[in-house]
Amino acid sequence: xxxxxxxxxxxxxxxxxxxxxxxxxxxxxxxxxxxxxxxxxxxxxxxxxxxxxxxxxxxxxxxxxxxxxxxxxxxxxxxxxxxxxxxxxxxxxxxxxxxxxxxxxxxxxxxxxxxxxxxxxxxxxxxxxxxxxxxxxxxxxxxxxxxxxxxxxxxxxxxxxxxxxxxxxxxxxxxxxxxxxxxxxxxxxxxxxxxxxxxxxxxxxxxxxxxxxxxxxxxxxxxxxxxxxxxxxxxxxxxxxxxxxxxxxxxxxxxxxxxxxxxxxxxxxxxxxxxxxxxxxxxxxxxxxxxxxxxxxxxxxxxxxxxxxxxxxxxxxxxxxxxxxx
Numbered sequence: 414x415x416x417x418x419x420x421x422x423x424x425x426x427x428x429x430x431x432x433x434x435x436x437x438x439x440x441x442x443x444x445x446x447x448x449x450x451x452x453x454x455x456x457x458x459x460x461x462x463x464x465x466x467x468x469x470x471x472x473x474x475x476x477x478x479x480x481x482x483x484x485x486x487x488x489x490x491x492x493x494x495x496x497x498x499x500x501x502x503x504x505x506x507x508x509x510x511x512x513x514x515x516x517x518x519x520x521x522x523x524x525x526x527x528x529x530x531x532x533x534x535x536x537x538x539x540x541x542x543x544x545x546x547x548x549x550x551x552x553x554x555x556x557x558x559x560x561x562x563x564x565x566x567x568x569x570x571x572x573x574x575x576x577x578x579x580x581x582x583x584x585x586x587x588x589x590x591x592x593x594x595x596x597x598x599x600x601x602x603x604x605x606x607x608x609x610x611x612x613x614x615x616x617x618x619x620x621x622x623x624x625x626x627x628x629x630x631x632x633x634x635x636x637x638x639x640x641x642x643x644x645x646x647x648x649x650x651x652x653x654x655x656x657x658x659x660x661x662x663x664x665x666x667x668x669x670x671x672x673x674x675x676x677x678x679x680x681x682x683x684x685x686x687x688x689x690x691x692x693x694x695x696x697x698x699x700x701x702x703x704x705x706x707x708x709x710x711x712x713x714x715x716x717x718x719x720x721x722x723x724x725x726x727x728x729x730x731x732x733x734x735x736x737x738x739x
Contacts, residue, residue, distance in 0.1 A: 421457060421461060422602055423597070423598035423601065423602070424597055424598060424601060425590075425595035425596070425597040425598045426597075427590035427594055427595040428590065428595055431458070431587070431589065431590065434587055435458060435461050435462055435465065435587070436465060438462060439462045439463075439465035439466045440467065442466065442467065442556055443584045444537070444556070444557045444559070444581070444582050444583075444584045444585065445459075445556075445557075445558045445559070445585045445586070445587060446522075446559050446561075446582055446583045446586050446587070447558065447560040447589060448560070448562075448565070448586065448587070448588050448589070449562065449589030449590070449591070450562055450589075450591050451562045451636065451639070452592075452636045452637030452639030453589035453591060453592070453638060454589055454638055455520065455560035455562075455589050456518070456520060458560075458589055459475075459516075459518045459520075459558045460473065460518075463515070463516040463518070463556075463558070466516070466556065468514065468516055468555075468556055471513075471514035471515025471516065471555075472511060472513075472514065472515035472516070473515055473516045473518060474512040474515065474516070474517050474518065475518045476489070476490070476508050476517070476518065477521055478519055478520065478521045478523075478524045478525045479520075479521040479524040483526060486526065486529055487528075487529065488501075488505075489507060490507050490509060490532075491507040491532070491542050491543065492504070492505050492506045492507030492509075492510055492544040492545070493505055493507075493544050493547075494544050494545065494546035494547050495546075497547075498546070501546070504544070505544075507542065509536060509553050509555070510542060510551060510553055512553070512555035513553050513554055514554060514555070515556070516555060516556045516558055517556070517558070518558045518559075518560070519557065519559045520559075520560050521560065521561055521562070522559040522561050522582070523561040523562075523563035523565055523568060523574065527573075530574065530575045530578050531575065531578075533578060534575065534577060534578045534581060536553070537557065537578075537581050537582070540552060540554065541553060559582055565579055565583075566579075591637055592638055593633050599630055599634075599641065600629065600630070602638060602641055603621065603641060604620075604621075606645040606646065607621070607648075607656070610645065610646050610649040610650070611649055614649060616649050616650070616652070616653075617653060618649050618652050618653070618654065618655075619654055619655060620656070621655070622655055622656060622657045624657065624658050625658055625660075628658065628661070628669055629641070631669075632665075632669050644662060644665050648661055648662065666690055667710065670690055670711070671709070671710060671711055690709060691705070691716070691719060694716075702716060702717065702720070
């Protein structure tokens with residue numbers, strides 16, 4: 414197994430299968446479509462494929478199609494000759510030419526405009542590009558890897574994505590697993606990120622409390638690994654020694670309560686979190702439970718039920734209550 418594929422952290426069956434798939438696909442030099450939810454590591458998979466391929470010594474050109482301005486997208490991809498348009502004072506290679514001998518990674522390819530889709534198809538079929546303002550085409554040799562969080566089959570059915578382009582690019586397909594489908598990896602990843610950010614910021618964080626680990630395991634992580642990474646980063650910056658529930662970002666705690674209420678999960682750790690959040694929200698809302706429920710993004714009836722279960726029958730004194738006091 415290649416070192417790059419091994420760098421995809423995890424011990425779950427899902428991540429093991431992903432590593433095996435990468436090592437099968439990487440040497441083939443075929444186009445690859447990576448599909449998966451936002452935050453599941455599609456860019457990392459693309460790099461692993463490139464680094465494990467025969468093109469590893471060539472360039473890896475990373476292009477986010479969602480961030481390409483419509484007016485500049487064609488020039489960015491195809492390049493231009495001098496004088497092709499106002500401001501083109503010198504010739505410039507586009508991303509297709511820049512990737513010659515290596516790999517072109519088109520992230521969020523589902524955002525590619527209808528005008529550019531047939532032009533991409535032509536490049537894939539002819540393996541040549543013509544710069545804007547150019548009189549001739551230039552041969553290009555690159556491997557194309559694409560990624561998207563969208564369902565391209567649905568986009569094809571609704572006419573938002575070309576069917577011929579979809580079949581041309583979907584030669585090899587990989588799906589990155591959601592974090593909720595690889596729960597065995599959650600604590601491993603959390604400790605990895607904590608150690609990384611503790612070293613980078615010179616913090617003395619040593620470990621997570623058992624309650625924090627329980628929250629991590631019980632949360633569905635809709636933002637996947639990226640969300641876990643961001644939560645840990647914020648926590649490390651404000652914590653000392655052992656990370657406890659009180660050190661976790663408020664927004665994460667709010668979403669944790671909402672997710673557990675939706676799933677009907679309620680244990681002693683959640684009671685503690687709920688109490689902290691209720692006190693914080695009531696204080697911020699100056700004693701108004703209606704407004705406190707709005708702050709937490711839950712119905713008023715749900716707020717009352719949570720507050721009662723957390724032992725807050727009567728509203729705490731809004732002049733004295735604080736998040737840290739509980």
